[in-house]
Amino acid sequence: MTAEHKTVRAMHPGETIRSAFPGDLYESWDDVCRRLAGAGYGNVVTDSYLRHSPELARLASPQAAIVLATIVSGLAIRAGRRAAAVAPVAAIVAAKRYNDAASLQEWLRLIEQVGDQAPESAGALLDQTASLTARLDVHALASWIRIGLRSNNGEPERRLRFFTLEDPNARRWLLRESGEVGFLDLEARLKPYLTALWGETPPMRETPANAPEQARRRPGFDGSVVRLPAAYPGFSGSDSEKLYRAAVAHIGAHLKFSHERFPVGGLKPAQIALVSLIEDARVEHLAMRELPGLARLFTPFHAAEPSGTATAPGLFARLARALADPGYDDPDPWVQKGRRAFFEAEADWASQQISRRIGDLLGNDLGQMRVQFDPKNYVVQPPYRDDNLGLWDFGDDDQQQSSEAEQVLSSARIREELDDSRPPDRTETEMGDAGGCVELIEQAQDGVLVARYPEYDYVAAREQPEWTSVKEYAPKAVASGPAARLVEEHADLVARVKALIRSARVSRAERLRRQPEGEFLDMDACIEAMVARRIGEAPDHRLHGRYERRSRDLSVLLLLDISQSTAEKVRGSTRTVLDVERQSAALLARAMAGLGDPFAIAAFCSDKRDDVRYVRIKDFNQTYDDLVDARLDGLESGLSTRIGAAMRHAGADLACERSYRRLLLVVTDGEPSDIDIEDRQYLVEDARKAVHHLNLFGIDTFCVGLDSNADSYLGRIFGQRNAITIAAVERLTDLLPKLYLTLSR
Incomplete structure (x- = not known):
């Protein structure tokens, strides 16, 4: 036995250990201890197991403590000594939360699985044990871990970000598995709610994970972006929604009534907090004058009581309630003075300076009371109120300001993270769940990242939010190509198609x-x-x-697949599949342009989920001309076919059209696929979910498959009545306009 083994055994008297491992189990425990000590993992690993395994035996079972030794050994080999040393401590935390043998056994199995499949993430997962086990039962934890292992395509760095909760998807899945209602669940409802209350439409963001603790726990705004916490832990689903609505209504009141920023100057942290508190009350009272029902939204969250030690945060919360709740009575003279000063100045509530005057007055009194204020740990109460960043002007040089003042307004440090949003002149396209469109535009190396969309994981039966990135690429233009020569080569066909379509009647009745x-x-x-x-x-x-129906009222978006398989030659012809798609699109475009139907043409391919390429050939507001033909001729085949994300992006464009009918017409020559997906069914099910969402928003979808074996997956994606397979690809030029005629009736 090593010296380390003897030392720790001395810390646990023999009878104490034997009580944890009765009978023959003591010898089994002693045997695994010897093996750990002799394996060369280092003292820190052995010491951790020896110190904590008896406690685990008492909390759970001796068998669980002995099994833990095997897991610790495996972690030491694959994940490193640190993860192995943390495992016994984490096991005790898990045993206190999962107090039945089956649940703890499942937890141990999950740790072993992560150690085998994602060893770089095992330590990070163990570090999160307290927070994860507090929020998730073992089945929900297993689901969350499975998502983390599946979702990052075997890339260790991205898996590590998931298990350290740096990845936004990890936090969002955690919210969903825990059953909590978070920002993402309510985002689509909160934006129109703010607009309905105050006519304001600022972009909303979830607070970044790397923001300071105070900023993650409270809403905020900085004049251009509204930040909301990912969740409000501890609140039920219905209370969380009310809390988010109260937060949005409160920030809207600031946007309407707080017209100027207060200069920080030489103010002390307590004065900054008090001026902010008075300003919060002022704008809420002005808001309730216009919308009296807001009182029923705000007041229930003021829960401070006139009891306990008179600390600064406690007094601030009591003052906030005294200014908001007419029925609240507080005996503290300082709270009474603040309430009296605020309501005596009611005639001056229209001016922000009243907040500065009363806040300064109360701050001076607080200093004379010798009440300590800790700016590092101060969190605004009640929880729906913002962190007050948007109320203060730090001046030209933030570094010259007091560091303590910055701690009160610590969320100022995350403005850079939030400013990676769109340029100011870009407006958001919203389709709720149908689009899942995220307000993000940034320059990519070869394209422009315009949106992120969810992707459906049929195994987990959930959508992974913001999972695919759509990048728009500038179209190339090639003169005198097949599309441009269409009239010369197929003049009779162009005339015949125009005659066929001219009789179509599609409109509101x-x-x-x-x-x-x-x-x-x-x-x-x-x-x-x-x-x-x-x-x-x-x-x-x-x-x-x-x-x-007396007039046409139809918008169409033609979406062309330009993946690598379209470079193949059509059987018995020198033309490629892409050549046929070009001429078919040009023919259909001429017919629709002659009839005045709003239409757009786009093409897509993909290079894994982070690069779904979308090429705009013609937008709805663009006239059809030779440039469109040149862009069609400039298309090149390449890469893969991640069709779900492309359809969501095309659907976002169609959703903006005000036509009676909106049709997404997809032309593809192969089954959905991408190089980062091995499961063939995965992208089929995602595309099916995308079609379902588009249909919910009044967008019809139809697909033309240029593959004789396409029936199996096209019917699954689009429905048997909304897909057609063309075995002879060269017939597409003639059939596509006829198909359009049928769909547009």
């Missing part, structure tokens, strides 16, 4: 009144006819009404 016959009675005409009869006049016999 208009109600025609005062008709001699029809589908319903025109009540106004009937009443006028009865009045005419009563006064002895001849009634008008046109008493009916009917519905008729």
